Amino acid sequence: MTGEIVLFLLLAVFTLAAAAWSVVAPKVVHAALGLMTAFLGVAGIYLVLESPFLAVVQVLIYIGAIATMILFAIMLSDLPEIRGEAIPAGERGTRRAYAAVPRWLARLIPPAAGLAFLLLIRWEEVGLPALSRPGPAGAPIEIEDLARLLFNQYALPFEALSVLILSALIGALVLARKESE
Amino acid sequence: MAVALHFLPELIVLAAALLVALLDLWLERSRQVLHWIALAGIALGLASLAPLALRGPAGAEALPVWAELWRTDGFALFFKALFLVSTGLVLLADRRFVEERRLPAGELYAMLLFATLGMIMMASSHNLMVIYIGLELVGITGYALSGLDKSDPRSSEAALKYFLLGAVSSSILLFGLSLVYGLTGSLTLEGIGRVFTVPEGGVGLAGMAVLLLLVGFGFKIAAVPFHMWVPDTYQGSPTPVTAFLSVGPKAAGFAALLSLFVTGLPQATSFWRPLLAGVAVLTMTLGNLAALSQTNLKRLMGYSSISHTGYVLAGLAVATPYGFRAMLFYLAAYAFVNLAAFAIIIAVGTQRQAHELADYRGLGQQNTFMAVALTIFFLSLIGIPPTAGFFGKLYLFGAAIEQGYVGLALVMVLNGVLSVPYYYAVIKEMFMGSPEPSAPPVTWPWGVEAAVIAGLVVALGLGLGSDPLLRAATAVVNAL
Numbered sequence: 001m002t003g004e005i006v007l008f009l010l011l012a013v014f015t016l017a018a019a020a021w022s023v024v025a026p027k028v029v030h031a032a033l034g035l036m037t038a039f040l041g042v043a044g045i046y047l048v049l050e051s052p053f054l055a056v057v058q059v060l061i062y063i064g065a066i067a068t069m070i071l072f073a074i075m076l077s078d079l080p081e082i083r084g085e086a087i088p089a090g091e092r093g094t095r096r097a098y099a100a101v102p103r104w105l106a107r108l109i110p111p112a113a114g115l116a117f118l119l120l121i122r123w124e125e126v127g128l129p130a131l132s133r134p135g136p137a138g139a140p141i142e143i144e145d146l147a148r149l150l151f152n153q154y155a156l157p158f159e160a161l162s163v164l165i166l167s168a169l170i171g172a173l174v175l176a177r178k179e180s181e
Numbered sequence: 182m183a184v185a186l187h188f189l190p191e192l193i194v195l196a197a198a199l200l201v202a203l204l205d206l207w208l209e210r211s212r213q214v215l216h217w218i219a220l221a222g223i224a225l226g227l228a229s230l231a232p233l234a235l236r237g238p239a240g241a242e243a244l245p246v247w248a249e250l251w252r253t254d255g256f257a258l259f260f261k262a263l264f265l266v267s268t269g270l271v272l273l274a275d276r277r278f279v280e281e282r283r284l285p286a287g288e289l290y291a292m293l294l295f296a297t298l299g300m301i302m303m304a305s306s307h308n309l310m311v312i313y314i315g316l317e318l319v320g321i322t323g324y325a326l327s328g329l330d331k332s333d334p335r336s337s338e339a340a341l342k343y344f345l346l347g348a349v350s351s352s353i354l355l356f357g358l359s360l361v362y363g364l365t366g367s368l369t370l371e372g373i374g375r376v377f378t379v380p381e382g383g384v385g386l387a388g389m390a391v392l393l394l395l396v397g398f399g400f401k402i403a404a405v406p407f408h409m410w411v412p413d414t415y416q417g418s419p420t421p422v423t424a425f426l427s428v429g430p431k432a433a434g435f436a437a438l439l440s441l442f443v444t445g446l447p448q449a450t451s452f453w454r455p456l457l458a459g460v461a462v463l464t465m466t467l468g469n470l471a472a473l474s475q476t477n478l479k480r481l482m483g484y485s486s487i488s489h490t491g492y493v494l495a496g497l498a499v500a501t502p503y504g505f506r507a508m509l510f511y512l513a514a515y516a517f518v519n520l521a522a523f524a525i526i527i528a529v530g531t532q533r534q535a536h537e538l539a540d541y542r543g544l545g546q547q548n549t550f551m552a553v554a555l556t557i558f559f560l561s562l563i564g565i566p567p568t569a570g571f572f573g574k575l576y577l578f579g580a581a582i583e584q585g586y587v588g589l590a591l592v593m594v595l596n597g598v599l600s601v602p603y604y605y606a607v608i609k610e611m612f613m614g615s616p617e618p619s620a621p622p623v624t625w626p627w628g629v630e631a632a633v634i635a636g637l638v639v640a641l642g643l644g645l646g647s648d649p650l651l652r653a654a655t656a657v658v659n660a661l
Contacts, residue, residue, distance in 0.1 A: 171325025
């Protein structure tokens with residue numbers, strides 16, 4: 001087994017566990033934190049795939065912006081069941097399964113996840129099997145190359161995406177706006 | 182200029198959409214201006230197709246830039262015209278509805294135009310990325326459009342169901358597309374077509390990719406078993422949006438499915454052909470069976486649109502030029518006739534506030550012309566000569582027989598019979614019942630009349646001479 005596969009398997013298990021935690025967590029804030037952790041795992045997978053730029057963007061946008069927005073939305077909402085009082089246990093099978101996990105283990109998951117991630121970034125320096133570097137020989141893809149592709153060859157889908165976002169914005173506004181009658 | 186010509190329809194529709202969205206901020210009182218701008222955008226977009234179409238097949242040369250991303254061949258022009266006409270018909274029919282229900286006119290028109298932009302953009306591209314973005318543009322505007330009537334909880338329900346299932350299916354579609362990209366290393370359909378095969382037995386990543394694509398597109402075109410959202414979304418959405426959903430996104434899904442499967446996955450035909458045929462048979466039959474027991478006309482049209490999806494899919498499943506030609510013919514005839522029928526349903530629903538069969542009782546006495554028109558549209562949807570729908574079914578039938586798919590042809594014929602009772606129930610109410618004394622005759626805005634007359638011209642004109650559309654469809658298939 002090469003280093004990549006070990007690394008990928010670890011990250012995959014980590015991401016899936018975080019995603020599962022996000023689904024079954026009885027508190028919405030915990031679910032949001034689980035989602036953040038899963039995003040982090042996906043960023044790690046991008047690193048394994050040698051796309052550091054994508055990994056940085058993933059951390060910046062998904063963890064930095066989207067997950068933070070989710071936390072803000074939870075904080076600003078009025079409903080007690082959203083703000084953190086636990087949903088009554090035993091409602092559903094998944095929640096019962098979650099309740100069976102010992103408390104201390106559940107509390108260990110986030111710090112363990114963070115540590116594991118730091119470890120993965122410093123993979124080779126801690127003496128784990130070396131990563132092979134397959135792929136085309138030659139210069140690695142720089143951010144400049146990406147930019148050139150994005151704004152020349154793929155300028156059209158890029159512009160189309162901006163229209164997509166604009167229409168999504170208009171749609172969200174019109175659905176969320178209060179009627180002023 | 183020559184290059185700009187290739188993007189002219191998109192630019193015009195985009196400009197109209199932005200103009201409508203912006204002017205909405207100032208024109209509080211005169212919303213009719215927005216309606217005119219939207220209609221003008223569609224009309225100009227259609228007109229801008231003419232110079233491209235007039236160049237003939239020799240004019241379909243590749244662009245000097247973005248040759249892999251963009252082409253304006255016969256296929257693109259056919260579908261662009263179809264999409265623009267469908268949105269135009271919806272716009273014609275919906276004006277009074279928007280005023281009476283106090284829907285946000287600017288947002289409604291802007292989002293209809295954005296959706297149209299997504300569709301016509303997608304028709305021009307042989308690149309997976311652009312195709313996906315185009316489909317998403319149609320999808321996202323569709324979710325918002327179906328929830329526009331905030332005074333009606335059913336409308337919110339419609340939007341929520343459409344959105345949740347749509348989001349899941351989009352990610353399934355994207356997963357399928359990324360598997361295809363991973364297996365072939367190419368984003369263009371031609372590049373994929375050179376490499377992509379499904380090994381014997383049909384398992385493995387390639388088979389999985391095709392299955393995922395089928396599920397994703399199955400949702401977009403509302404094929405059984407991915408049709409669960411249709412009845413509630415069609416019934417709950419504002420009626421003009423229902424009309425749009427029953428044609429626009431469906432036709433867009435078919436355009437993408439056709440170009441992707443025929444240009445991108447031709448070496449896997451023996452794998453996807455039986456799958457599509459199975460889905461087609463299921464879709465036709467279940468759609469018709471479920472429609473039999475409906476009393477709400479919007480829900481009935483929802484199930485009927487599912488069954489028509491089955492017919493169009495059958496044309497794709499045959500996988501011969503004849504099949505594709507029949508499919509395009511059927512799709513175009515269905516678009517016109519279905520939208521014209523919806524124009525009448527919109528007008529009746531605006532004044533009677535409900536869409537039950539009983540609301541149509543005695544319409545034949547009160548509004549003979551409209552009742553006769555609706556009858557002709559239903560006859561065309563059933564497939565009775567001399568209407569466009571008859572030839573649509575005839576060509577599909579012929580294509581299936583020619584390829585030796587006798588079972589598929591037989592199912593199509595049986596389904597034609599199966600669809601008679603529920604259309605007939607509406608016709609019976611209109612002509613046999615006597616009108617409720619409390620229900621005044623329906624008045625018809627000019628837009629509805631225009632849409633109905635356009636529908637009549639197509640339904641009867643193609644029924645008497647189907648050559649022009651057939652020639653256009655043949656040209657499209659030759660360009661594939």
